[in-house]
Amino acid sequence: MSSSPSFSDSAELDPQLLPAHVAIIMDGNGRWAKKRLLNRIQGHEKGAETVRTIVRTCREIGISHLTLYAFSTENWQRSRVEVEALMLLLKRFLVDERSELMENQIRLDAIGQIERLPEDVRKQLQSTMQLTAENREMTLHLALSYGGRAEIVRMVRAIADKLTAGGIRDEDISEETVSRHLYTAGIPDPDLLIRTSGEMRISNFLLWQIAYAEIFVTDTLWPDFSREEFLDILQAFQKRDRRFGKVKE
Numbered sequence: 001m002s003s004s005p006s007f008s009d010s011a012e013l014d015p016q017l018l019p020a021h022v023a024i025i026m027d028g029n030g031r032w033a034k035k036r037l038l039n040r041i042q043g044h045e046k047g048a049e050t051v052r053t054i055v056r057t058c059r060e061i062g063i064s065h066l067t068l069y070a071f072s073t074e075n076w077q078r079s080r081v082e083v084e085a086l087m088l089l090l091k092r093f094l095v096d097e098r099s100e101l102m103e104n105q106i107r108l109d110a111i112g113q114i115e116r117l118p119e120d121v122r123k124q125l126q127s128t129m130q131l132t133a134e135n136r137e138m139t140l141h142l143a144l145s146y147g148g149r150a151e152i153v154r155m156v157r158a159i160a161d162k163l164t165a166g167g168i169r170d171e172d173i174s175e176e177t178v179s180r181h182l183y184t185a186g187i188p189d190p191d192l193l194i195r196t197s198g199e200m201r202i203s204n205f206l207l208w209q210i211a212y213a214e215i216f217v218t219d220t221l222w223p224d225f226s227r228e229e230f231l232d233i234l235q236a237f238q239k240r241d242r243r244f245g246k247v248k249e
């Protein structure tokens with residue numbers, strides 16, 4: 001991340017047509033490991049290297065927001081050993097990446113049921129978020145203990161509480177009202193959603209926010225997802241005709 005932006009391998013990208021917000025469902029760590037007769041934890045470790053590559057690429061080319069689906073509400077149902085290993089990897093990432101985040105003016109943010117994370121992980125998360133709070137070149141959003149349906153339920157309850165208290169009228173509720181009560185309040189909706197490993201589903205990720213996102217699914221398993229493939233997807237994104245329900249004259 002320490003180098004200045006270089007477009008030597010992305011010359012075909014139009015800086016004016018870059019997505020402001022890219023969201024990624026990082027899938028395939030376990031299958032990557034199984035194919036190599038490794039354990040799932042080793043797959044997650046390799047996947048963490050891919051995270052660094054994609055964060056660096058986004059920063060270099062000028063993407064403002066990157067959201068990574070790091071741990072879902074459903075992932076708590078995995079084995080205790082795997083969950084503990086994932087939490088350890090997360091804590092290590094939060095500590096090890098601080099210098100690069102600061103050096104490259106990247107702010108760290110987190111969305112989801114953060115209160116469910118182990119206390120030691122929450123402490124490191126809060127420390128890194130506080131340390132990087134004033135960084136302005138890019139924001140890395142980690143979706144942790146996140147579920148789209150749980151987020152919507154949380155939003156409904158928050159608005160209902162305000163209705164009950166008389167702080168808002170039902171006729172005042174709009175799409176903007178809903179957006180303001182989501183974890184992602186103040187963040188632009190994703191322009192581009194990428195899913196690795198070839199699965200054709202969105203897995204309870206940003207259900208409200210991706211209404212008009214361009215979706216790309218690649219068969220590549222997350223640990224094998226490269227800078228080059230990411231740039232290829234961005235080039236393809238720039239060729240999409242985004243009408244948002246309108247008809248071009």
